Amino acid sequence: MRNIFGGSEGSGGNKGASANRVPRHSSGWKELLKHLKSQESLRVLDIGPTSSTNINYITSLGHSIYMANLVEEALKPEWMVAGEDGETKFDVGSFLESNLNFSGRKFDVVILWDTADYLPESLVEPVLSRLHEVMEPGGLMLAFFHATADPAASFCRYHLTDTEMVEIQKAGSYPVVQIYSNRKVETLLKDYSAYRFFLAKDNLREVIVTR
Numbered sequence: 001m002r003n004i005f006g007g008s009e010g011s012g013g014n015k016g017a018s019a020n021r022v023p024r025h026s027s028g029w030k031e032l033l034k035h036l037k038s039q040e041s042l043r044v045l046d047i048g049p050t051s052s053t054n055i056n057y058i059t060s061l062g063h064s065i066y067m068a069n070l071v072e073e074a075l076k077p078e079w080m081v082a083g084e085d086g087e088t089k090f091d092v093g094s095f096l097e098s099n100l101n102f103s104g105r106k107f108d109v110v111i112l113w114d115t116a117d118y119l120p121e122s123l124v125e126p127v128l129s130r131l132h133e134v135m136e137p138g139g140l141m142l143a144f145f146h147a148t149a150d151p152a153a154s155f156c157r158y159h160l161t162d163t164e165m166v167e168i169q170k171a172g173s174y175p176v177v178q179i180y181s182n183r184k185v186e187t188l189l190k191d192y193s194a195y196r197f198f199l200a201k202d203n204l205r206e207v208i209v210t211r
Contacts (some may be wrong), residue, residue, distance in 0.1 A: 046086070049071075055067075100127065111142050138211060140210060
């Protein structure tokens with residue numbers, strides 16, 4: 001986890017950094033943007049490939065931003081360990097301690113993007129539980145979920161704008177690991193106080209979640 005107030009997209013995990021940006025309407029971002037503009041000095045956690053656009057925009061609103069790229073980190077072989085039964089499994093505890101340990105910091109806003117769809121299935125529920133722990137009561141989270149398994153889907157970097165649009169830019173060739181139905185998403189969010197789904201015309205479903 002890093003607290004960033006400037007930077008470049010030229011470091012780790014920036015495959016496709018020169019790719020074109022494609023604008024996409026986001027009802028979830030529209031709602032979150034209203035919140036960001038109506039509040040002061042919020043702590044924002046952006047989970048995805050680093051975007052200097054996001055860093056600059058969030059700080060221009062007077063908030064601080066922290067970054068965590070869980071998808072690329074989860075693909076490293078160091079997290080695979082032998083279990084007691086001899087089978088290889090993902091070391092969830094060590095991963096959370098290394099990547100979602102915020103030393104007591106609490107966040108007012110989390111932008112999860114479509115991260116959950118690319119993580120090992122055994123890691124998704126623990127990640128959402130850890131995010132619940134580190135969010136302030138009443139804090140908001142924006143999450144995307146793929147509605148169908150699209151073989152052509154790309155792992156993307158999402159860039160925020162001052163409008164209802166987000167800009168999508170290819171950032172890697174990682175496959176979608178799991179498609180979650182609305183009911184499964186609701187189960188994953190059982191510890192949160194409320195959530196609201198937004199309809200979209202493309203392959204992404206959006207959810208605004210309240211801690």
